[in-house]
Amino acid sequence: MSTLEEKKAAVVEDFMLFDDWMDKYEYLINLGKELEPLPEECRTEDRLIRGCQSRVWLDARMEEGKLVFRADSDALITRGIIALLVQVYSGRTPEEIAADDFGFLEQIGLKENLSPTRANGLVSMVSTIRQAAKENAR
Amino acid sequence: MRIETIRQEFPQLAGQVYGKPLVYLDNAATSLRPRSVVAKWEEMSTRYNANLHRAVHRMAQIATDEYESSRDALRDFIGAARREEIVFTSGATASLNLVAFCLGESMIREGDEILVAESEHHSDIIPWQQMCARKGAKLRVYPVEEDGSYDLERLESLLTDRTKILCIAQISNVLGIINPVREMAAVCHRHGCLILVDGAQGIVHLPVNVQDLDCDFYLFSGHKMYAAPGTGVLYGRLELLEQFPPYMGGGEMIATVRWEGSTFAAPPQRFEAGTQNISGVPTWKPAIETLRLLRDPQIEDEQARIRDFMLDALGSDPRIRLFGTAEPRAARIPLFSFAVEGAHHEDLALILDKFGVAVRSGQMCAEPLMDRFGVTGMLRVSFAPYNTLQEAEYAMEALRKAIKMLTE
Numbered sequence: 001m002s003t004l005e006e007k008k009a010a011v012v013e014d015f016m017l018f019d020d021w022m023d024k025y026e027y028l029i030n031l032g033k034e035l036e037p038l039p040e041e042c043r044t045e046d047r048l049i050r051g052c053q054s055r056v057w058l059d060a061r062m063e064e065g066k067l068v069f070r071a072d073s074d075a076l077i078t079r080g081i082i083a084l085l086v087q088v089y090s091g092r093t094p095e096e097i098a099a100d101d102f103g104f105l106e107q108i109g110l111k112e113n114l115s116p117t118r119a120n121g122l123v124s125m126v127s128t129i130r131q132a133a134k135e136n137a138r
Numbered sequence: 139m140r141i142e143t144i145r146q147e148f149p150q151l152a153g154q155v156y157g158k159p160l161v162y163l164d165n166a167a168t169s170l171r172p173r174s175v176v177a178k179w180e181e182m183s184t185r186y187n188a189n190l191h192r193a194v195h196r197m198a199q200i201a202t203d204e205y206e207s208s209r210d211a212l213r214d215f216i217g218a219a220r221r222e223e224i225v226f227t228s229g230a231t232a233s234l235n236l237v238a239f240c241l242g243e244s245m246i247r248e249g250d251e252i253l254v255a256e257s258e259h260h261s262d263i264i265p266w267q268q269m270c271a272r273k274g275a276k277l278r279v280y281p282v283e284e285d286g287s288y289d290l291e292r293l294e295s296l297l298t299d300r301t302k303i304l305c306i307a308q309i310s311n312v313l314g315i316i317n318p319v320r321e322m323a324a325v326c327h328r329h330g331c332l333i334l335v336d337g338a339q340g341i342v343h344l345p346v347n348v349q350d351l352d353c354d355f356y357l358f359s360g361h362k363m364y365a366a367p368g369t370g371v372l373y374g375r376l377e378l379l380e381q382f383p384p385y386m387g388g389g390e391m392i393a394t395v396r397w398e399g400s401t402f403a404a405p406p407q408r409f410e411a412g413t414q415n416i417s418g419v420p421t422w423k424p425a426i427e428t429l430r431l432l433r434d435p436q437i438e439d440e441q442a443r444i445r446d447f448m449l450d451a452l453g454s455d456p457r458i459r460l461f462g463t464a465e466p467r468a469a470r471i472p473l474f475s476f477a478v479e480g481a482h483h484e485d486l487a488l489i490l491d492k493f494g495v496a497v498r499s500g501q502m503c504a505e506p507l508m509d510r511f512g513v514t515g516m517l518r519v520s521f522a523p524y525n526t527l528q529e530a531e532y533a534m535e536a537l538r539k540a541i542k543m544l545t546e
Binding site: 020021022053055074076078 | 156481482484488489499500514515543
């Protein structure tokens, strides 16, 4: 498995290939489609992330010292965004995630190019992941 | 009048997003602003800025004249019997809160009933819920039919001798169907019940005469009908407004102020506490002029063509479920809310945005209506008289591409 820095660099490189936002959406939609659905029983109120127009669920658990994330959404582009976050951060140690600045999201233009409601959703997703890391870090 | 001539009055229509021409189809949320309104706002802010009613100097005189002549223009525009029946507020929401509060204080007793239509905007639900909680009154729902229409016989059956008021939009911001509020008013009044009509969408698309509609309250926002944001109107029958206590206390709404107690001005001043929107209110006049210009046969024909094109296009795709399908077509405005099977409203809106098409997605401030139709949200495309058939065609093409991206 690549390191967190390598993975983030690979995502940034992927996004540099896209000419316009339609291509970025296509990419996110495909990521969304490929994401393993969260079992129905895991789509609970306490896993729901606030601040999104669509519904987003994030499940975080510790496995052998690593944080493992699973997520889902009823909207495809949001599903793609949360899938991207899961790809980058799942399987890392909580210390590693807690120390990360999530700056690559700005590099790939996700933050400013999404509508304010969606940007809020992204902010909520990131803070949920950070919170899980802080709670589990030693 | 040619639509191109009108479009030039709205500078934002010439704008671009992501290098594509802006196609603004979120007019039910807020309209674009014409040059004349912006010019009036600027004139009031840069040449005649002064507070109203209070001072004797020339600037205050001009500002007061502009403000009070806007009241006259509005009285004339909606056919109110008297200028005292026009109360300035900050918008439809403020108007609704004012009526709910003051009616509650003056006329509602424990056990009374308030009837609210199922498709109402949250602004016409929450103030009534709050008032009912305070007064021990009961909020009841006037159910909408499957096709988005309202049944008059059902209304008749819902009214009891405790029902004090029916609250309904002339046109729902989700369904776009023109409700028969004149007939509803007749039913309500036969039962000794008042009727409040939310005209936020209606005033933009229909000629309104409040005496002809025979409604007790009619209210709307300036920003949806080309005037400055932060302007609103409450029309209320004078004999009702006279029974209302003040809503907010402050300057200008008083008759006398003593430490032992104060007395209050007559309507409408009783409800206009504090410094009013001195730059915004005068923009009602150019806004009304714009509305009158837009009520032009050539422009109305284009609106009908847009309506027919959209209904045919949305109806021909089996994946699209339109909400508010009641006939006839002439009894609706070019506003369409729908859901697409297999494609989330938020995804569709995001992709349409990148095509330069501005639409609304989500619950449209009508969560109970979303529940009624069993959806988490809808996509809403709402046209204004400055929109063209060409824009409608472009938006549908973009919608088809978005659906394809999401479902294939």
